[in-house]
Amino acid sequence: MARKTNLYDVSKCIACRACQVACKDWNQLPAVIEPFKGNYQTHKDTNGDTYTIVKFIEHEDDPAADVQWNFLKYQCMHCFEPACMDVCPRKCIYINDWGAVLKDYDNCIGCQYCSYACPFHIPKYRKRQDIVTKCTLCYERVEEGLTPACVRTCPTDALQFGDRDELMQYAEERVKFLRVNGFPNATIYGKFELGGLNMLYVLTDSPDKFDLPVDPKVPGQIPFWQNWVQPYLGWLIPLALLGSATSFVTTRILANKHGEHGEGGHE
C-alpha cells in the first residue's frame, strides 16, 4: 500500500495549537500543566501524555528587525527506518502498511530504550502505566477513512494528510513559491532525512532555525550496541560454558590415566 503522510507547512501555521488540543481530545490524554517559562510554548517537550506540541522558537538574527518567531508542530516523525523499532527488546514497535510507526502497548515494559534511541528523543515514559508512548499518526482514524485528529482540526490547512507522492509534489511547489517570495532558505524536511520520514515539513528557513537537527543521525552508541554488542559478544558465554564442560571431562579422564591427584592436590 502506498505511504500516507502527514504534511506540515510552517508558512501556514498560526500557532493556534488546535492540533495539540485535538490530539489530547482524540487520544483521551489528561492535561499536563507545566509552569510558565517566559514564552508562549506550553510544554518544553513531548511527554507521556502529550504526543504533539507546538514549539515557539525565538530568533534575533537581524538586530534591526524584531524578534523572529518560528513555530513548529513537533511529534514522532514516523521514520522509514525507525531506530526505536530496532532497539525494542520486546519487539513491540512496527510499521504498518501505509507507513505509521506503531506500538503494541501490551508488550511494552517501559524500559525506555526507544526513547533514547530515537534521534529526536520523542517517545516518552508514562509512569502510571509503565509504558513509553508517542504519536500514532491516528492510525485508527485513518483506517476508518478519516484524517488524523490534528489534520482534521487545523483551521489554516497547514496540516494535510494523504498520499505521500502527491503531498511531496505539493511540498516542492510550496518551497519553490516560498523561495521567490521572501524565504530564500525555504526547504523540505523529511524527504531524505534518516532515509525518509513519513512526516513531511515545509520550512521557511533552514531546519536548525526550527530546533530540528540539520542532518539527523541515530546516536552512534545505539548502532554499536545493536549491531555489534548484541549479536556477537554474547557468544563468549556459551564459549565459557563449553570450556568448563571440556575441562570437567578431560580432568576426570586424565585423573584416571595419571592416577588420582595426591592428597590435597597435584603430584
Add this chain to the structure above:
Amino acid sequence: MQWVPEYRDDINRVERFNAVARITHWGHTVTFILCLFTGLVLFCDGMDWLATIFGGYAGAGLVHRIAAVLLTLFIAFFVLFDFKGIISWVKDLLRFGMNDIIFVMKFPLDFLGLPVKMPPQTRFNGGEKGNSMLTPTCVIFLVLSGYIMWFPAIFPAGLVRVAYPTHDIAMVFATFMVCMHGYLGSFHPGSGESFWGMWKGTVREDWAKHHHPIWYEEAYGEKADAEKE
C-alpha cells in the same frame, strides 16, 4: 563420579575466608545470577520460556530490580563490615608478579587436568588475581550503568545511551568469568577444595601449603606463629 572434592575434617584445616566475605560472596552470587537470568530475557531473542519463570517480562523486570538493589546492598555490606579485608585483598592483587604470569601461562594445561608444576602463589593465584580485578570491575560497571538505565530521566541523555552497551559488555565479560570461575571454584578437581574455603571458611592445610605456599607461610607458617606470640 566425584563432583566437589570431599570435605575432610579429619585433616588439619586453616581459615581462608571470614564470615563477612562468605556472606557477601554467596549474596552477590545469588543476586548476580538472578540479575543475569532476568536480564538475558531481554538480551537474547526467544527467551519467553525464561521470562515465564519470573511471571512474564514485567515480573522479570521487577526481579531484576529487586536483585539489583540486594546486590548493591551486599557490596555495601562488604565495604562497611570488612573494609580491612578489602584492603588486604587489593594489596595481594598488587603483588602481581612473575609467579602469577607463569601461573596464568601454564594454567590452560592445569585447567584441562594435565600435571603441571606451578611457581609458589600468594593468597590469590594468578588466575584468581585476574578474576578479582576483572569481575568486580564489570560488576561495578553493571551497577552504575544499571541505575542509569533504571532512572534515565535524572541523567544526561548521552550518558544513558552509553549505559546500554556498557551494561551488556560488562554483563558478557562478567558472565564469561563467572562461568569459568564457578566451575573452578567447585567441580575442578585441583582447585575445587577452595569451595570449602568459601562455603565453610576453611581449607585443608596441605592444600593451602601446596596451592598457596606464600600465603600459607605468611599466615600460618612458623614465622607467622612466631609473630603472634
